[in-house]
Amino acid sequence: MNYKDLKHSENGMPTWDGFLGPILQVASTKKLWKKQDLKDTTIKEVKLPEKLATLRYPSKYHDLIADNRVGWAISDLKLSGLLDNPKRGYYQISELGKKALDEKGINITREFVHSLPKYVQRQEDRNVQDKDSSDDDLESLELTTSQIENWFDKQKDNLADELLTKLRKTDPYEFEHMMIELMTRMGYKGADGEAFVTQKSNDGGIDGILNQDALGLRKIYVQVKRYAEDNTVGRQTISQFHGDLDLQGAGSGVFITTSSFTRSAEEAGKKFNIRLIDGEALTKLMIEYKVGVQVRQTFELLEIDNDFFDKKDN
Numbered sequence: 677m678n679y680k681d682l683k684h685s686e687n688g689m690p691t692w693d694g695f696l697g698p699i700l701q702v703a704s705t706k707k708l709w710k711k712q713d714l715k716d717t718t719i720k721e722v723k724l725p726e727k728l729a730t731l732r733y734p735s736k737y738h739d740l741i742a743d744n745r746v747g748w749a750i751s752d753l754k755l756s757g758l759l760d761n762p763k764r765g766y767y768q769i770s771e772l773g774k775k776a777l778d779e780k781g782i783n784i785t786r787e788f789v790h791s792l793p794k795y796v797q798r799q800e801d802r803n804v805q806d807k808d809s810s811d812d813d814l815e816s817l818e819l820t821t822s823q824i825e826n827w828f829d830k831q832k833d834n835l836a837d838e839l840l841t842k843l844r845k846t847d848p849y850e851f852e853h854m855m856i857e858l859m860t861r862m863g864y865k866g867a868d869g870e871a872f873v874t875q876k877s878n879d880g881g882i883d884g885i886l887n888q889d890a891l892g893l894r895k896i897y898v899q900v901k902r903y904a905e906d907n908t909v910g911r912q913t914i915s916q917f918h919g920d921l922d923l924q925g926a927g928s929g930v931f932i933t934t935s936s937f938t939r940s941a942e943e944a945g946k947k948f949n950i951r952l953i954d955g956e957a958l959t960k961l962m963i964e965y966k967v968g969v970q971v972r973q974t975f976e977l978l979e980i981d982n983d984f985f986d987k988k989d990n
Contacts, residue, residue, distance in 0.1 A: 677701065677782060679722040683956070689728050691956070692745035692833060696789060697782030698722050699749055700758060703769040704777055711765050715746045733825070748830055756795035786837055787905070836959035839968060843934050844904060851902045854968065855932050856884040861965045864888065864896055881920030897926050903935035911940035918948040932958060
C-alpha cells in the first residue's frame with residue numbers, strides 16, 4: 677500500500693475515506709487491535725511521510741490530521757458492520773469486512789460503506805433520536821472546540837458525497853450550465869464579461885465559454901464530463917481537448933469531471949496547461965461558493981472582546 681495511490685487532498689494527505697480500505701487490510705492481519713495501534717499501523721503501512729503524518733490542524737488544539745482522519749474512517753467501518761467492536765477501545769475485522777476486503781481489496785469507497793444496511797439503519801435511528809432529544813440532553817452535552825471542528829469537517833465530507841451523487845444523476849446539458857454558474861461565482865466571468873454554454877451540436881469540443889471582458893478578448897474555454905465514479909478520464913481525452921483548444925487559438929482551458937483522472941491524464945493536463953478538476957475538488961468548490969447547496973443553520977462561537985474593555989478603561 678502507498679498513500680500516493682489513495683484518494684487524497686491537494687497536499688497529498690489521504691482523505692478520511694481514502695483510509696477505509698487500508699484500515700480493513702491492516703485489521704485483517706491479526707485478531708484484535710487496540711484502536712490507537714490500528715491507527716498508527718495503518719498510517720505506517722500506507723507509507724505516509726513524516727511531514728504528512730505530523731501535519732496538524734491550524735486550530736487551538738492542533739490535532740494530527742492523519743490520526744483524526746483514520747479515526748473517522750474506523751468509526752464509519754464500525755457503524756457499517758465492517759469492523760466489530762468486541763470491547764471498549766478494541767476492534768477486529770468482521771465477517772462482512774473480510775468479504776468486502778476479498779471482493780474489493782483496499783478500493784473500498786465511502787459510497788459503498790454508507791450503502792450497507794447496518795450503516796443506513798444507524799443513520800435512520802440517529803435521525804429519529806435527534807428529533808426526540810430534549811433540552812435536558814443538550815444541557816448535559818459538553819464538547820471541545822476540537823470536537824466541534826472535527827464534526828463540521830465530517831458533515832462537510834458527507835455533504836460532498838451527497839452532492840457528487842446528485843451531480844452524477846443530473847441531465848448532462850444542465851450539468852454544463854451548473855459548471856458555468858460555478859465558474860461565474862468564482863469570478864472568472866469578469867465584471868463586464870459574459871458566460872454561456874455552447875450549443876449541443878457543433879460545439880468543437882468546447883462546452884462553455886467565459887468572456888472575461890466586454891469585448892471577449894480574454895476567454896476561458898471549458899469542457900465538462902458528467903461521469904460515473906469508475907469512468908475515469910484518460911490522457912487521450914485531455915489530448916483531444918488540447919487539440920480543440922488549439923483550434924480556438926487558446927493556450928489553456930479547464931476540464932471538469934464528476935469522476936477522476938488517470939495519472940497520465942494529470943501529466944497531460946500539466947503539459948498542456950489545462951486545469952483539471954475532479955469530483956472531489958468540484959464538490960469542495962461548489963460548497964465553498966455555495967453552488968447547489970444552501971446554509972441550513974448558522975452558529976456563532978463568541979468570546980470576550982478584550983480590546984473593547986481596554987478602551988473603556990483608558
